[in-house]
Amino acid sequence: MxxxxxxxxxxxxxxxxxxxxxxxxxxxxxxxxxxxxxxxxxxxxxxxxxxxxxxxxxxxxxxxxxxxxxxxxxxxxxxxxxxxxxxxxxxxxxxxxxxxxxxxxxxxxxxxxxxxxxxxxxxxxxxxxxxxxxxxxxxxxxINVHKMDPDSLNWGTNPFYTGTGIIGKQKSLIFNDKVFVFTDDGSTQIKVTSSAVSNGKSWTSLQAINGISGKADYSSVASFNNKLYIVADGNVYESANGSDWAINNGLSDHVKTLLTSFDGRLAGIKTAGSDTKFCVTTDGQTWETGETVPVSFPTTNISTTSYSLRTNANIHRAILMGDNTSLGINDTIAVPWSTFDGKEWVDLSTSTNYCPKTSNISIIHYNNKFYAFGGSGNTGFNTFYVSEEGRIWKKVEEKVCFPASFMGRAEYSYVINSSNYIWIIWSKTNQKNDEIWKGRINSLGFITQ
Structure with missing residues (x-):
């Protein structure tokens, strides 16, 4: 019964x-x-x-x-x-x-x-x-009830760490379980500092990198095949520790910048005769050239992210945003560019539902969405823009926000560690400290019992 x-x-x-x-x-x-x-x-x-x-x-x-x-x-x-x-x-x-x-x-x-x-x-x-x-x-x-909103981005109330010594423009990345920050403070050579990802509060002293002829472009640094790569005066240099560099003769062929590494390839831009071409390497020794770089393609402050497609995890895609103002392009759209192979990049912009153009822009793939952020002064770091696939964007109105103390700041870089924490690494200025903030969407830290 x-x-x-x-x-x-x-x-x-x-x-x-x-x-x-x-x-x-x-x-x-x-x-x-x-x-x-x-x-x-x-x-x-x-x-x-x-x-x-x-x-x-x-x-x-x-x-x-x-x-x-x-x-x-x-x-x-x-x-x-x-x-x-x-x-x-x-x-x-x-x-x-x-x-x-x-x-x-x-x-x-x-x-x-x-x-x-x-x-x-x-x-x-x-x-x-x-x-x-x-x-x-x-x-x-x-009955189990969340003690915090699972969809909110939680930064805490204070910086994770203060006192990195970082000054000026910077780019950071994770390599061999360390966070490396490369910075240009106006000296004759860029500098580097690092800390274990598991620590983040003990940083090596800022030191100029060595072994490079000419000044390296801090924004071109990328990791690929267990090495770091960077561009200086058209040449590509490689390093195993971020401090000591040696020229890579095979890749040093009028290279303008390195864009990103993903799916077993390093992508960049190089000149080929009178043309500027996209290029990729899979062996770290030779370039394979691709399509001609469009005139509106960003050349500075480039930020990239990559991910596997939801429909097929074996297919990888990279998306970047950057600044093309120096090219005389004064549009109001932060254009996302997409590629599956690094040799051809496609403009994903739309005339509506776009992400506004801003300085120091960054794009991340986080919690299965794309987020864009950046800026400077009173309009900087006041909001995120979010997109499901990188084409249609909307302003985030709640829950995923920045601390109020981020507004008015400019020079920064970011990394995302394996625990889904976003690290925002700020440079020191006359008014602001050299701080690191860590934030994570709460649900990404939940553990199912």
Whole structure:
């Protein structure tokens, strides 16, 4: 016998007890012999003063074995932050009669009851053996609720670290489990400092890189095939530690810049006769040239990100944004450029729903979306722009935001570590400290038990 409505269950259970003694001994009697809860869910939940949600969206697990004589009911995926649990109606499937503790006493559970789950509740399910002896089973019900908004980007209230010594323009990347920051403070050569990704509070002293003829372009640094690469005066140099560099003769062929590395290739731009061409290398020794670089393609402050397609994880795509103002292009759109092979880049811009042009722009692929940010002065770092696929963009209105202290700053770089923390690394100025801030969307730090 399986009855799903508690009011019917309770009525039938009590009625069956009353009539058992009046039945002829020749008649067969169906006893409720299974004191288990088959399923459990909330009817609806109040998220806050204005929002409700269907309880069936949030699944509950039942550990029938439990511990000792107590089974457990719980939700693996926590309910939204601020969910109201003081008055909740439930749906339950059981063959027995259910009681719970109210005001210190066992109380029959009816379908119309609302329960207070702000503290764990114990249910007791009653059934009987064929000889009439009682069988009981206890269920402890614990409700997990997020203590923070899972969709919010949390930066904390203070910098993660202050005192890197970094001054001027910079670019950072993660290489061999270290964060390297290359900076141009106006000296005759760029400088480098580093810290273990697992630390971030102990940095090597800023030192000029060596082994390079001419001044290196800090913004061209990239990691590829267990080495770092950088461009200086059309030549490409490589390094295993970020400080000591040697020329790579095979790649040193009128190279203008390195764009990115992804999917086993290093992509750049080089001159070929009177043309400027995209180029890639897969062996770190020779370039394969591609299409001619469009006249509107950005040449400075380039930021790139790469990812695997949702539809096919074996296909990789890179997207970049940058500054083309020096080319005399005064549009208002931050144009995203996309490539699958590094030899041909496609303009993804649209005339509507675009990301506004800003200085010091960065693009990241984070939490399965693209985010763009940057700027300087009072208009800088006041918002993110977000896109699902890199083409249609919209301003982020809530939850994914910057601390107010970011506004008015300019020189920075970023990395994203394997724990999904975004590091914003600020250069020191006369008014601002050389700080590192770490932020992460809360849900990316949740662990499913």
């Amino acid at each position: 399986k009855i799903h409505f508690l009011s019917i269950i309770v009525s039938f259970f009590i009625t069956s007890l009353a009539f058992t003694s009046c039945l002829n001994s020749d008649n067969a009697i169906d006893y409720v012999t299974d004191p288990t809860i088959k399923s459990f869910s909330f009817d609806s939940i109040q998220i806050d003063s204005t929002h409700t949600a269907l309880g069936k969206k949030y699944l509950f697990s039942i550990d029938q074995i439990g511990q000792g004589d107590t089974a457990f009911i719980f939700n693996k995926d926590s309910l939204p932050v601020n969910t109201k649990l003081s008055k909740v109606k439930i749906n339950i499937s059981t063959s027995g009669q259910v009681t719970y503790i109210k005001h210190g006493k066992d109380t029959l559970l009816y379908a119309k009851d609302t329960l207070d789950f702000t503290q764990p509740i114990c249910f007791k399910v009653y059934a009987s053996n064929s000889d009439g002896t009682a069988i009981t089973k206890i269920y402890k019900i614990s």
